[in-house]
Amino acid sequence: MGFLEVQDLKIHYPIRGGILNTIQDYVRAVDGVSLKIESGKTYGLVGESGSGKTTIGKTIVGLEKATSGKILYEGENVTNKARSRNKKYANYNKDVQMIFQDSTSSMNPKKRIIDVMGEPMKNYFDYTPAEIKRRVAELLDIVGMNAEAMYKYPHEFSGGQRQRIGVARAVASDPKLIIADEPTSALDLSVQAQVLNFMRRIQKEYNLSYLFISHDLGVVQHMSDDIAIMHRGRFVERGPKQEIYQNPQHIYTKRLLSAIPDMDPTKRASQKVERQRVEAEYDAQEAEYYDENGRVYDLQPFDGDHMVALKPDEPNSSLQNETINTGGEA
Ligand SMILES: Nc1ncnc2c1ncn2[C@@H]1O[C@H](COP(=O)(O)OP(=O)(O)O)[C@@H](O)[C@H]1O
Numbered sequence: 001m002g003f004l005e006v007q008d009l010k011i012h013y014p015i016r017g018g019i020l021n022t023i024q025d026y027v028r029a030v031d032g033v034s035l036k037i038e039s040g041k042t043y044g045l046v047g048e049s050g051s052g053k054t055t056i057g058k059t060i061v062g063l064e065k066a067t068s069g070k071i072l073y074e075g076e077n078v079t080n081k082a083r084s085r086n087k088k089y090a091n092y093n094k095d096v097q098m099i100f101q102d103s104t105s106s107m108n109p110k111k112r113i114i115d116v117m118g119e120p121m122k123n124y125f126d127y128t129p130a131e132i133k134r135r136v137a138e139l140l141d142i143v144g145m146n147a148e149a150m151y152k153y154p155h156e157f158s159g160g161q162r163q164r165i166g167v168a169r170a171v172a173s174d175p176k177l178i179i180a181d182e183p184t185s186a187l188d189l190s191v192q193a194q195v196l197n198f199m200r201r202i203q204k205e206y207n208l209s210y211l212f213i214s215h216d217l218g219v220v221q222h223m224s225d226d227i228a229i230m231h232r233g234r235f236v237e238r239g240p241k242q243e244i245y246q247n248p249q250h251i252y253t254k255r256l257l258s259a260i261p262d263m264d265p266t267k268r269a270s271q272k273v274e275r276q277r278v279e280a281e282y283d284a285q286e287a288e289y290y291d292e293n294g295r296v297y298d299l300q301p302f303d304g305d306h307m308v309a310l311k312p313d314e315p316n317s318s319l320q321n322e323t324i325n326t327g328g329e330a
């Protein structure tokens with residue numbers, strides 16, 4: 001059993017308009033996705049901008065509301081309960097934290113790092129000021145920063161340092177799951193690698209699970225155990241990492257894979273040719289992989305836990321006739 005499970009989650013936003021400002025339609029930001037995150041593992045969520053990744057993460061931590069579907073934490077239904085004042089969900093709020101691309105945007109610029117990081121410690125553990133100081137120094141050390149940093153303000157740090165502070169702050173509440181939404185997307189490649197290394201280190205140290213969100217399949221590859229590929233608010237494919245990378249089935253997954261830049265510069269030219277081939281294949285086959293409204297099909301089992309959104313087989317018409325309920329009328 002996954003310790004966090006999302007079942008058929010939908011998040012629709014009304015679009016209002018007209019002179020009466022009535023609901024005209026809905027943005028189907030997330031339109032029926034299911035996933036299971038295992039304890040101590042990383043679930044990679046990949047897709048282009050606008051596919052619905054952030055909305056899933058925000059709904060898990062209660063920053064958005066689910067329209068339908070379920071979120072289960074250790075078997076308990078926590079759908080739309082995060083951030084509620086009900087004591088029953090206090091553990092959930094503590095255990096599940098989210099970090100964003102720019103973690104300082106959610107930090108009060110007038111607060112020093114010790115106060116920013118000390119907040120969850122005060123809220124959840126009743127730490128004394130001396131205990132907070134010791135623990136903040138410990139966490140800063142874990143993410144490779146000097147204890148002196150605790151007396152500075154968020155804007156005094158570089159992007160990479162700020163993301164490390166963001167990770168350290170998320171860890172301050174002693175969580176079990178961190179939702180990391182593009183945590184390294186704004187960073188240079190070398191700094192990116194540093195932050196990812198810290199994330200992996202603390203994962204082992206604290207037996208953390210991650211929901212690792214990125215538009216970059218290359219980054220997710222190094223971090224994840226399981227992967228879901230998202231497009232237009234739905235999953236086109238999901239499964240164990242090696243299945244997704246070595247045996248991709250959906251045309252959109254293949255397209256994302258071909259876009260990962262090869263680290264070997266001598267291979268770039270041949271990669272460019274390959275990418276153009278996959279792009280042409282995508283254009284030619286798109287109609288087979290999406291329904292007439294451009295919607296991603298439902299997932300079907302492909303091989304074990306490897307699921308792919310493929311067009312359902314045409315129903316066998318003779319069988320269909322046989323199963324029509326005639327109601328026993330004379
Ligand atoms: N509060 C909102 N109201 C209306 N539409 C929204 C809202 N939040 C997100 N969306 C839309 O939902 C879709 C998915 O957004 P998002 O989850 O941010 O995608 P991603 O993180 O994959 O880039 C986008 O089309 C976005 O414009």
Ligand SMILES: [Mg+2]
Pocket residue numbers: 053054055181
């Ligand atoms: Mg996003």
